[in-house]
Amino acid sequence: QKEVEQDPGPLSVPEGAIVSLNCTYSNSAFQYFMWYRQYSRKGPELLMYTYSSGNKEDGRFTAQVDKSSKYISLFIRDSQPSDSATYLCAMSRGETSGSRLTFGEGTQLTVNP
């Protein structure tokens, strides 16, 4: 069993829709949770970064972490065609700066105009 499970999709939604992306994990030692966006042939771009359980909002993006369920989510409101990309969840124990990240497989999202 993988430490981090993420549905690879593909996920296709109309412009303006609310998108929900999710990951589950098995290692209770994970403390830091990240969402990265990766466009084709580009490096991942950090979207959201959260520590432990709770919610964090940044513009159209909301990240949620539920450590009791070992479940994290990323919500995208008013989705735009420019949001079309692969979204990777990542997490770490965070004992030191730059701890090793464990990634999900990534979910490929297409937002149709």
Added chain:
Amino acid sequence: GAVVSQHPSWVICKSGTSVKIECRSLDFQATTMFWYRQFPKQSLMLMATSNEGSKATYEQGVEKDKFLINHASLTLSTLTVTSAHPEDSSFYICSASGVRRGGGLYNEQFFGPGTRLTVL
């Protein structure tokens, strides 16, 4: 967020030659840098972790003599693919973490734009 650059963005080389890829942190001190490899439609595969001034730690199955990593300064790490072969063709991405501007440490990693290597 912090900025990481990579050079070159793409490279084509002949089989048997060596290729060097540079990874730079532009606006922070990168005490730790990571090198990843990514195949099409797959997630990132960690190859090695390097701390400034120390030898890199390679993941199981990654040949250290083939993928030479040097992290000689707090802003630069290099990956050299030695005697490259077609099976080494891939997308190589670095990431970095370290000291925040103004003090404190980053827990998150910041990625470079990647280098596409094609070995003929």
